[in-house]
Amino acid sequence: MFAGCSIAARVTATPPLPAYLSRLNPEQRAAVETLDGPLLVLAGAGTGKTRVLTTRFAHLLMSGRAQPHQVLAVTFTNKAAREMRERLSAMLQRPVEGLWLGTFHALAARMLRRHAELVGLRSDFTILDTDDQARLLKQVMDAAGVDLKRWPPNGLMAVIQRWKDRGIAAGKVPVAETSDYANNRAEALYAAYQARLVALNACDFGDLLLHVVEILRGNEDVLQRYHRLFRYILVDEYQDTNLVQYMWLRLLAQGHRNICCVGDDDQSIYSWRGAEIENILRFEKDFPGAVIVRLESNYRSTRPILAAASHLIARNEGRLGKTLRSGRNDASGERVRVVSLWDGDEEARMVGERIEQEQRRGISLAEMAILVRAGFQTRAFEERLVTLGVPYRVFGGAKFYERAEIRDAIAYFRASASAADDLAFERIVNTPKRGLGDTAINALHVTAREGQMPLQVAAGRLATSDVLRPRPRASLRELVENFARWRALLERESHVVTAAQILEESGYTDMWKQDRSPEAPGRLDNLKELLRAMGDFPSMAAFLEHIALVMENDDKAEGDKVSLMTLHAAKGLEFDLVFLPGWEEGLFPSQRSLDEGGAKALEEERRLAYVGITRARKLCVISHAANRRIYGNWTSSIPSRFLDELPEGEVQREGADLRPKAPPASVFGGGPLMGTRQPRVIEAGAWEVQSRPVPDFAVGSRVFHQKFGYGRVTAVEDGRLDIEFEKAGPKRVMASFVEAVQ
């Protein structure tokens, strides 16, 4: 009884712990409760990052530290933003309004609309998609007389994008960041492109952040306003931020410095998109006095999986350092499998068999995934799964809003809503075909430029002049009349009804109805889906404003299906069973990455491997094939160096007899790869050499190959043979895989 009293007294002495905090482990609680000052949360894979983020947000509100609108919460994807919003309102048990929660781009766009005039835009500026950007840039280059064959627009696009990622505005390119593209004309073209954007009252994705940073830098009063507004800043996936995003955050965090960044340097895999891993590595320097909390208790994977991932990633030099430990009691489990196979077909067969086997053992297909380095690798597995009748779903590919039919439809809507939207009008002026070819389009541009008018107005002029032949002239007249009518209709009818009418009357739906290709019905479905989605918005203007930034990806997770996707697309997901095929030098790590980025790129490839392994909860099956058909011809490959970097004790090797000997000269040739590579140690037994000695082959000798059958040697080079096969035609194969006959 006395004991009972004293416990009661102690409980009432400290305020009761809110339920949402009691569910956290100590390190997670530290991440949630360290509210003031800069905080970096290093969240290893599977350590409850999302839970910490949302709990921290909820804690800020519940403890009365901030009102919902006083917290700036930034994510990279719409999906992450949506998830955070949903979990937050579940935690607070009410819908939350007025949040500054969204993607970098959406939040920047929201700010930019408020201050657009400070960078020469109107607040109703259009956000261009990649396609519009490319076309506009091409026009600018064309006008500047650049030889587009010699200097592909995509190259300049990349240069400009990189500048924007790094916070460099047109006219302010530092000497160290110049590009020799098109004989040093890149800077001038950048300026011309930006001028065109302003003239069109438009900006691209990169501009959203860059413009806002310029505004915050140049307008103290605006900056002050945001300092007063945001008391706390939360950032997700900090390892993926680029320089301009960092600048934006830094400007906003000046003063109170209540910035909490959550991320994992070991999962930084987007440097090629401008992400700077240095941002997270130098957090302490950027924000002196910063607290760092490491989340290292992993609740996702078995011990061997964690051990394999940790051992591999420990090879990287540039990392803050973190060790995943199992947070579960039941964490023993099966060793990671490394399976060696003869060729890609056999690899696909192996994966298919194991999928069926595991399915029989009660694991659902939705809990299995095949994760590949590059998109084209999914094909072999698709073919196999189709043969087996195993349902699967391929993630990635074109996003809903990136599909041609969706962009076309939106272009119609944009051009209807605004006669000044030249890019939209130009996109659909001859879609469906209206007999308006190069001559007509050129005439349109000339008229528009001379009269300083939008293309649609120019089209009206041309329709009543005799510059064009009768047929295109009539087409233009009809189109101009249509747009005028649709614009009027938009004023008095619902935007969904109008949209449906636009697609009908323009002949756009008919175009797809008459299309015989197998994709056509799907495209019509997508258009219907688009119209349905429009209903969620109050007006056409509201719909168009949001579409560029927040149109969702189409992949609905319905049905029990195996997931097929790239390693990049898999970040943030988890599965019971994960297949990681194609672990071969050249493919993974990717030769191209290594060529372009050297040692740093190799570390990023290794992080990609780490991401892949840590997606698995129960079993991870890694494989490589000795032979693979790449772009139509057979190539032999050596196992990925990453396979040597797995801890021997946690790994079970299978199918050793088919592996080729240690790298003779790699089929990928010398090149930078050889320069950046560490010398490999081939453990005896691990990569068992074929017992049969490799005989010498003379040009002209007759040989047999397991896969291609009989053939005659036409050339011998460095352990490889060019062989003219009787059935399979000319191939280049490793000498060790053929045997001499007669």
Added chain:
DNA sequence: AGGTTAGTAATTTTT
């Protein structure tokens, strides 16, 4: 103007 063919290039893609 529009369809056909030959030539060439080929990762990863949050917005």
Added chain:
DNA sequence: TTACTAACCT
């Protein structure tokens, strides 16, 4: 191998 683009023919 495939997919996209640019010249080329009708």
